[in-house]
Amino acid sequence: MRVLVTGGAGYIGSHTLLELTAQGHEVCVLDNYSNATPEVLTRVRSLSNGIIHDFIGDVRDTAKLDEVMQDFVPEAVIHFAGLKAVGESTEKPLLYYDVNVSGTLTLLRAMERAGCNRIIFSSSATVYGEPVYLPYDEAHPTNPTSVYGRSKLMAEQILTDWAATSPERTAVLLRYFNPVGAHASAQIGEDPTGVPDNLMPFIAQVAVGKRDALQVFGNDYDTPDGTGRRDYIHVVDLARAHVAALNYAQGATGARPFNIGTGQSYSVREMVAAFERACGKPIATKQVGRRAGDIAAMQADSSRANAELDWVATHDLDAMTASTWAWQSKNPDGYKGS
Ligand SMILES: NC(=O)c1ccc[n+]([C@@H]2O[C@H](COP(=O)([O-])OP(=O)(O)OC[C@H]3O[C@@H](n4cnc5c(N)ncnc54)[C@H](O)[C@@H]3O)[C@@H](O)[C@H]2O)c1
Numbered sequence: 001m002r003v004l005v006t007g008g009a010g011y012i013g014s015h016t017l018l019e020l021t022a023q024g025h026e027v028c029v030l031d032n033y034s035n036a037t038p039e040v041l042t043r044v045r046s047l048s049n050g051i052i053h054d055f056i057g058d059v060r061d062t063a064k065l066d067e068v069m070q071d072f073v074p075e076a077v078i079h080f081a082g083l084k085a086v087g088e089s090t091e092k093p094l095l096y097y098d099v100n101v102s103g104t105l106t107l108l109r110a111m112e113r114a115g116c117n118r119i120i121f122s123s124s125a126t127v128y129g130e131p132v133y134l135p136y137d138e139a140h141p142t143n144p145t146s147v148y149g150r151s152k153l154m155a156e157q158i159l160t161d162w163a164a165t166s167p168e169r170t171a172v173l174l175r176y177f178n179p180v181g182a183h184a185s186a187q188i189g190e191d192p193t194g195v196p197d198n199l200m201p202f203i204a205q206v207a208v209g210k211r212d213a214l215q216v217f218g219n220d221y222d223t224p225d226g227t228g229r230r231d232y233i234h235v236v237d238l239a240r241a242h243v244a245a246l247n248y249a250q251g252a253t254g255a256r257p258f259n260i261g262t263g264q265s266y267s268v269r270e271m272v273a274a275f276e277r278a279c280g281k282p283i284a285t286k287q288v289g290r291r292a293g294d295i296a297a298m299q300a301d302s303s304r305a306n307a308e309l310d311w312v313a314t315h316d317l318d319a320m321t322a323s324t325w326a327w328q329s330k331n332p333d334g335y336k337g338s
Pocket residue numbers: 006007008009010011012013030031032033034035036057058059060079080081082083084099103122123124125176177178179198
């Protein structure tokens with residue numbers, strides 16, 4: 001299939017390009033490089049035999065989108081382009097709504113003009129908010145506690161209303177849990193700008209000597225060791241979920257959300273211990289207070305994705321930590337080192 005991948009130069013997008021091309025899909029990336037570098041596509045191309053077109057542009061730019069649609073004529077779109085820092089979203093709500101909500105609207109309008117009827121959307125487990133029960137299934141109430149989470153839920157609602165207007169239309173809403181890990185080649189991986197927002201890249205930067213110690217936010221949660229528990233999913237498993245979603249979208253109509261996680265959760269302390277096993281050295285930690293907005297624990301019920309997308313996560317915790325360490329130790333400065 002001809003697949004337009006917005007935000008394809010980002011962390012999850014780059015891994016997905018490899019899985020898509022490995023399955024024979026022809027891809028086209030649209031990215032404004034606000035959180036990526038063109039070096040990513042150089043490396044993806046070196047790892048892939050597939051056809052990878054690319055355009056530099058913003059998903060809010062109508063003229064650019066029309067140009068891409070006319071040039072590439074996609075049969076489906078995978079929409080990764082967006083902003084993802086929960087803390088920053090509170091400080092810059094209008095920017096987050098503009099990119100994540102208006103960006104999705106602008107993209108859908110361009111798809112309508114081009115007659116493209118299938119979209120796979122990067123949503124997030126943050127749409128659920130404080131757990132009413134765990135594991136979260138897709139019927140769990142949605143009550144996001146951040147601007148970021150609300151922007152994802154708004155985009156989901158727009159996509160759902162759009163998909164309902166014609167039986168030809170499909171929107172697959174993938175609610176990711178916590179993506180970690182890197183490609184087996186150690187050539188592509190997560191390369192956050194500034195201080196990492198997420199646990200795994202922070203631990204990796206401590207291990208490689210770029211940061212002194214991991215701050216552990218809170219040790220008084222109602223969990224066995226008092227630290228927060230999350231459902232971590234290997235980025236290659238997540239990338240494969242997009243290929244599965246694309247196959248599903250060919251025979252589906254309307255919008256449908258799917259949790260993409262492993263169903264298992266690990267605490268901050270367990271993640272640190274697993275990373276120490278992978279890198280063979282101790283990770284310094286510093287205990288600090290809870291971070292506003294963090295919840296004690298969460299994990300996914302991904303049985304709908306297992307059954308309907310015919311997808312299942314295959315990478316375990318050791319594969320997640322080992323691949324992160326391989327990427328970080330070979331690329332201590334991320335893509336900037338090349
Ligand atoms: N990584 C996570 O923890 C996580 C969890 C749940 C959902 N998501 C969602 O998945 C998607 C991809 O996440 P990621 O971790 O790969 O992030 P990322 O920042 O690495 O990738 C996003 C890509 O989109 C591009 N981009 C941003 N704004 C753009 C715009 N206006 N126009 C064109 N391109 C733009 C960036 O340059 C980057 O290459 C995002 O929508 C994110 O909200 C991520």
